[in-house]
Amino acid sequence: MTSAAPDALDAAAVAGWLRGSSAAIAEQRDYLTQLDAAIGDADHGSNMTRGFAAVEVKLGELDGSTPPGKVLIAAGQTLVSTVGGASGPLWGTALRRAGRALGDSETVEPLQLVAALEAAVAGVVELGAAQPGDKTMVDALQPAVDALRAAVEAGSPVGAAAAAAREAAEEGMRSTVPMLARKGRASYLGERSIGHQDPGATSAALIMAALERAVSPDR
Secondary structure, eight states, rough: OSSSSTOOOOOHHHHHHHHHHHEEEEHHHHHHHHHHHHHHHHHHHHHHHHHHHHHHHHHHHHHHTOOHHHHHHHHHHHHHHHHOTTHHHHHHHHHHHHHHHHOOSBBOOOHHHHHHHHHHHHHHHHHOOOOSSSTTTTTHHHHHHHHHHHHHHOOOOOHHHHHHHHHHHHHHHHHHTTOOOSSSGGGGGGGTTSOOOOHEEEEEEEHHHHHHHHSTTOO
16 A cells, blocks of 8 residues: 555445456356345345446546545445445445535544444444344444454554454354344345354455455565
């Protein structure tokens, strides 16, 4: 990453995170669809791939001086307008809340990143009325952000903190398998939702892994 402070993120790093998310989701499109076919509408992979592809187009239209927060807001607005189902509003809200939390800062310090992602999760919880344990994307995002804060406050470099967040997201993703779905389409299945990994938590883990790659010094 390139910025004045060693652990600060600039707009290029944020855009890199979004582009990396797009690539990861496109690569796992069929897998996400397979997961969603078991407990949902079988469209999560295609919806997320289409939405993040549109985000990549939007990134190419932004001025080079656009600050990180504005980049996230633009990405969020794009997802809302292009992604069907619940994913568009939820991720759109998450990115817009994160962007607003950053304001017009040209660089993002680690604690600012934490606060932005906490705002993102709060937006998801507010819109989706989901809590940890409901078998949703929150089960991956909440532990990821908690781990990120703990690592940053302990003095870990941002790359190591993001790695801890990614590990927590993946653990949270796997924890959805034995859960009974309480929100969304999967909740209609009742006990038949048990034994299936939540697709929203899975794509959330992919996005957190993309964040780790974007903020690592050797990326």
